[in-house]
Amino acid sequence: MTSLPEPPRASIPLGAPPPGCPAHASGPGGVQRLYGPAASADPMGLYERLRTEHGPVAPVLLEGDVPAWLVLGYQEILEVTRNPRRFRRDGRAWSPWQRGEIGTDSPIAPVLAWGPDCSHQDGSVHQRLRGAVNESLERFDRRGLRRYVQLYGHQLIDRFAPEGRAEILGQYAQQLPMLVLTVVLGLPEEEGPRLVEASRQLLIGTEKAVAADRYIQRTLTELVATKHATPGHDLASWLIAHPADLSDEEVLHHLRLVMVAANETTTNLIVNTLRVVFTHPRFRGSLHGGRMTLPAAVEQVLWDEPPISVCPGGFASDDVELGGQNIRKGDILLLGLAGANADPAIRPAPGAPMHGNRSHLSFTSGPHECPGQDIGRAITVTGIEVLLSRLPDLRLTVEPDELTWSSSTWSRHLVALPAEFTPRARAERIALVPPAPGRRQAPGRQRPRPPAEPARTERPARPERRSFWAGLRRRWGRSDQPADAERPGRREG
Secondary structure, eight states, rough: OOOOOOOOSSSSSOOOOOTGGGSBBBBBGGOSSSSSSHHOOOHHHHHHHHHHOOOSEEEEEEEETEEEEOOOOOHHHHHTTOOOOEEOGGGOOOOOTTTTTOOOOSTHHHHHHHOOSGOOHHHHHHHHHHHHHHHHHHOOOHHHHHHHHHHHHHHHHHHGGGGGGEEIIIITTTHHHHHHHHHHOOGGGGGHHHHOOOOOOHHTTSSHHHHHHHHHHHHHHOOOOHHHHSOOOSSHHHHHTTTTOOHHHHHHHHHHHHHHHHHHHHHHHHHHHHHHHHHHHHHHHHHHHHSOOOOHHHHHHHHHSOSEEEEEEEEEESSSTTHHHHHHTTEEEEEEEEHTTTTTTTTTTTOOOOTTOOOOOOOOOOOGSTHHHHHHHHHHHHHHHHHHHOTTTTEEEGGGGOOEEOOOOSEEEEOOEEEOOOOOOOOOOOOOOOOOBSSSSSSSSOOOOOOOOOOOOSSSSOOOOHHHHHHHHHHOSOOSTTTTTTOOTTTOO
């Protein structure tokens, strides 16, 4: 068994190592760096090598050569996520933080340092905050959200449909989730593009991460002040009015949590699913042949390419043994979600079909499991359906092996997804006016009365083209069932 090495006491430069230099793959004590070009070149290969060398729990280094444990075993991740007393989420228990070796200006601080949101809290405080988030998110009508996805999806497609070519990642997959999230959070639509870039910088973990986080918090601070004066049908207003009596700072940080996590995960899930559809004939054939529904295809992608590869798991409350390693009190544990989904202990082979099985760990597990995963699924499935029904002959303009990727400690994502299709004119249809997303009053304080909505019609101006993707919509079945329907032993947080 090994223990994490003590980090160097001197100030550590945060710049990336020289590109492609194998000597920089390891840091002090020969421990593998989880960042930099060497780690980004093949993350899944790295996870498997670490599993072979160390087992289900491996020592790694974060930016600044800060030591951490990467949990790669499926059962070991469940042990961490389902035992909050042994593995706390309060970053103030982190040993390097207590020793003053991590400051607020560190690029990893916005993700790992303590904050007043439910993901960084334990016990009764976590239950109070998580309950407010769960109840507020539950008030959104999934069908109403899907109509917003349709509205913004068609608007985005209209911008490039006449050209016959598009870069699907930048022109569609990166824009659509944030546009829908502006509705969810209660932000002005025009804030979407700037928040897309800021949220990505935050998760990439570069020197721009701290500035991006400040911009996000400044924007959300203004939103909270606005919603105090003019509440509406949105998450900000509902958190403010919730009987859990959240402070403005707590409201702000939960809006930040939902916005950043939901945008990054949903963008990656959309583009990863599209890439698989474009590049794997057998996968696309299963969809065309009706052997796989689109929601089932999304679940397969969640098994194979989780939108977040690594996420914080907690800080050891005491010295403990996990996966054959000595974990010291105050050590940080990272959840290797991509590695755990490929754990040979629970999966016959990497890429093996899982047939709609939802027991993957792409949204983690336990009390801190992602609360907005069904909203992300709804945006993903509906957004892909809209795109492929409008552009049924959409195809890549490059060979699959010509696609390029960028990676950070936390995620791996495509740089671009260039595609072409038969040019199409702007869609002719009656303007779509989606309903307010709220669906019912939550118990507790009286909520503001919703404003009257304008009359609207559900019928399109002309019959929808009967493409495969339009037919697929009729065969879906319910895609927003509880995420843990097939995972035994799950507990609600």
